[in-house]
Amino acid sequence: MTNPVIAEVTRGGIVESRHRGAYAVADASGHIVAAEGAIAADMFPRSAVKAFQCLPIVESGAAERFGLTDEEIALCCASHNGEPAHLRVARALLAKAGNAEALYECGAHWPADEASRFALVKSGEACAAVHNNCSGKHAGMLALARQLGAAPHGYTRPDHPVQRLIASAMGSLCGIDLDGQPVGVDGCSVPTWAIPLRNLAIGFARFTKPDFAAAQRIIRAVRAHPFMVAGTGDFDTLIMEAVPRVFVKTGAEGVYCGCIPHAGLGIALKVDDGAARAAEVGMATVLAGLGVWTPEERAAISRFRHHELVNWRKLQVGELRGVDV
Amino acid sequence: MTNPVIAEVTRGGIVESRHRGAYAVADASGHIVAAEGAIAADMFPRSAVKAFQCLPIVESGAAERFGLTDEEIALCCASHNGEPAHLRVARALLAKAGNAEALYECGAHWPADEASRFALVKSGEACAAVHNNCSGKHAGMLALARQLGAAPHGYTRPDHPVQRLIASAMGSLCGIDLDGQPVGVDGCSVPTWAIPLRNLAIGFARFTKPDFAAAQRIIRAVRAHPFMVAGTGDFDTLIMEAVPRVFVKTGAEGVYCGCIPHAGLGIALKVDDGAARAAEVGMATVLAGLGVWTPEERAAISRFRHHELVNWRKLQVGELRGVDV
Numbered sequence: 001m002t003n004p005v006i007a008e009v010t011r012g013g014i015v016e017s018r019h020r021g022a023y024a025v026a027d028a029s030g031h032i033v034a035a036e037g038a039i040a041a042d043m044f045p046r047s048a049v050k051a052f053q054c055l056p057i058v059e060s061g062a063a064e065r066f067g068l069t070d071e072e073i074a075l076c077c078a079s080h081n082g083e084p085a086h087l088r089v090a091r092a093l094l095a096k097a098g099n100a101e102a103l104y105e106c107g108a109h110w111p112a113d114e115a116s117r118f119a120l121v122k123s124g125e126a127c128a129a130v131h132n133n134c135s136g137k138h139a140g141m142l143a144l145a146r147q148l149g150a151a152p153h154g155y156t157r158p159d160h161p162v163q164r165l166i167a168s169a170m171g172s173l174c175g176i177d178l179d180g181q182p183v184g185v186d187g188c189s190v191p192t193w194a195i196p197l198r199n200l201a202i203g204f205a206r207f208t209k210p211d212f213a214a215a216q217r218i219i220r221a222v223r224a225h226p227f228m229v230a231g232t233g234d235f236d237t238l239i240m241e242a243v244p245r246v247f248v249k250t251g252a253e254g255v256y257c258g259c260i261p262h263a264g265l266g267i268a269l270k271v272d273d274g275a276a277r278a279a280e281v282g283m284a285t286v287l288a289g290l291g292v293w294t295p296e297e298r299a300a301i302s303r304f305r306h307h308e309l310v311n312w313r314k315l316q317v318g319e320l321r322g323v324d325v
Numbered sequence: 326m327t328n329p330v331i332a333e334v335t336r337g338g339i340v341e342s343r344h345r346g347a348y349a350v351a352d353a354s355g356h357i358v359a360a361e362g363a364i365a366a367d368m369f370p371r372s373a374v375k376a377f378q379c380l381p382i383v384e385s386g387a388a389e390r391f392g393l394t395d396e397e398i399a400l401c402c403a404s405h406n407g408e409p410a411h412l413r414v415a416r417a418l419l420a421k422a423g424n425a426e427a428l429y430e431c432g433a434h435w436p437a438d439e440a441s442r443f444a445l446v447k448s449g450e451a452c453a454a455v456h457n458n459c460s461g462k463h464a465g466m467l468a469l470a471r472q473l474g475a476a477p478h479g480y481t482r483p484d485h486p487v488q489r490l491i492a493s494a495m496g497s498l499c500g501i502d503l504d505g506q507p508v509g510v511d512g513c514s515v516p517t518w519a520i521p522l523r524n525l526a527i528g529f530a531r532f533t534k535p536d537f538a539a540a541q542r543i544i545r546a547v548r549a550h551p552f553m554v555a556g557t558g559d560f561d562t563l564i565m566e567a568v569p570r571v572f573v574k575t576g577a578e579g580v581y582c583g584c585i586p587h588a589g590l591g592i593a594l595k596v597d598d599g600a601a602r603a604a605e606v607g608m609a610t611v612l613a614g615l616g617v618w619t620p621e622e623r624a625a626i627s628r629f630r631h632h633e634l635v636n637w638r639k640l641q642v643g644e645l646r647g648v649d650v
Contacts, residue, residue, distance in 0.1 A: 184337025
């Protein structure tokens with residue numbers, strides 16, 4: 001089965017590049033309300049399920065015990081840009097649970113935000129684990145280890161109590177036994193279990209249920225602090241600021257997941273080739289196609305379906321756009 | 326027509342992402358000796374035809390008049406990393422033809438090489454046009470304008486004598502009238518005319534002819550200085566250093582072109598989705614499949630067909646690999 005083209009890049013009046021992909025939209029009863037492409041194939045959701053990975057932090061009582069704020073919960077769900085506000089919140093979260101930066105197992109990389117990266121370079125400091133886009137999630141996982149009375153060392157291993165609890169929560173939500181699924185190592189060294197788009201969409205639909213207290217807490221936190229989830233200029237932050245009833249999260253290799261709490265819908269999308277640019281406009285296109293918005297919301301979402309491509313002299317050279325399939 | 330998968334990314338024992346694409350291999354008589362996918366479709370070759378764009382610089386007598394060295398000719402064919410050696414050669418080339426950096430119309434961006442970029446950031450200087458990966462080509466175009474007695478201003482416009490001469494040379498080589506073709510604006514603001522892969526492969530095959538003096542001069546220059554064409558850690562530089570009988574050049578949006586002078590073959594490849602990572606291993610896979618190498622060369626090329634993917638903690642998480650089609 002060949003997935004359809006969901007995004008394309010134009011230049012000089014023709015299509016220069018094409019991205020194929022698949023997506024599923026589901027409701028909490030498990031009904032697939034819209035889909036294209038191979039939605040039953042195994043795929044790694046990567047960082048798009050950070051909200052699921054955050055569930056045990058709330059459900060275990062760790063969030064309450066350590067007094068986590070909405071900002072800190074939102075940062076647990078983030079692939080952040082390493083901007084000063086992100087570092088401040090990651091360090092506060094670590095400190096509240098009595099954990100040190102030295103316990104991080106996510107590895108170091110330079111901040112994705114250029115101004116923050118250049119400031120760090122000018123300071124002469126090296127990049128550290130706290131700058132890693134996943135440092136909020138890892139601070140949350142370390143808090144969870146503390147809550148469980150488990151050794152912090154090795155908290156990224158698939159057999160550590162932290163990861164076992166996360167796998168159990170995700171598998172239950174998505175209706176799939178993750179022990180039987182392929183498992184990869186993510187960029188930040190935690191396990192990523194393969195979950196088909198169909199199951200991810202159902203999981204995100206269930207995440208919206210009004211009586212799912214832990215999920216409601218996470219949705220409320222992210223809505224209050226969309227900047228924490230990504231940062232300056234990032235798609236997640238921009239679209240959630242523009243349309244607060246949207247809840248979305250990017251994942252590496254062209255994954256996008258999300259939900260629409262007021263409509264009880266979950267969404268999961270994967271670009272075959274792993275391109276983030278296609279996942280962004282593709283997600284906006286899927287969202288815009290759903291009949292659950294006010295005219296103002298639909299107009300706001302539609303602006304994310306395409307954007308001009310400019311070159312180094314700021315000349316417009318083409319367009320990136322989602323394709324209706 | 327759906328192009329075949331030419332490269333894939335694995336993680337956790339499964340294929341995580343797939344890249345489709347097309348390629349053509351031709352000889353100088355215009356015969357297609359190997360091909361997959363839509364090789365007659367219009368596409369923009371982007372920077373993969375810098376060697377063609379360099380032809381008029383040699384053929385017009387500009388290279389001789391200004392005494393261009395092999396390093397300078399190689400830099401005309403480069404998408405360089407902005408390393409100190411690249412800047413030195415670009416500035417020397419400008420100076421020889423009496424041109425100033427202020428004449429550049431390529432726009433500015435930070436050096437692609439991290440050490441060079443960080444050194445520039447630490448110095449407090451802004452990035453400039455000379456750091457643009459195309460600054461060698463643009464210095465060559467400015468020298469060509471001087472040689473033609475044309476105004477340097479506007480040398481990037483499609484109707485400027487410099488670009489008219491380049492279009493004529495490329496069209497003639499590839500057997501296509503570029504005046505009838507779609508034309509886009511490249512990242513560095515010069516025109517990029519659409520040329521199907523079939524025609525590009527034939528053009529690169531003709532480029533190898535022993536009696537084509539200007540092309541031989543360019544091939545000799547690039548062979549002598551593969552570092553000039555890209556830089557530290559880059560595929561073009563690495564593969565041409567490992568296998569000196571290969572001549573290849575990357576282009577934006579997943580294009581790769583090249584030729585094998587000793588075998589009289591030209592090659593053109595485009596990844597549908599524009600991914601450079603797929604174009605690199607895809608090009609190595611096409612090269613390795615041709616029966617024109619010594620066993621040592623084939624072994625050296627095959628090492629570029631795949632590489633390990635490691636995460637921020639340097640753990641191996643998967644593999645990027647070209648796919649035989």
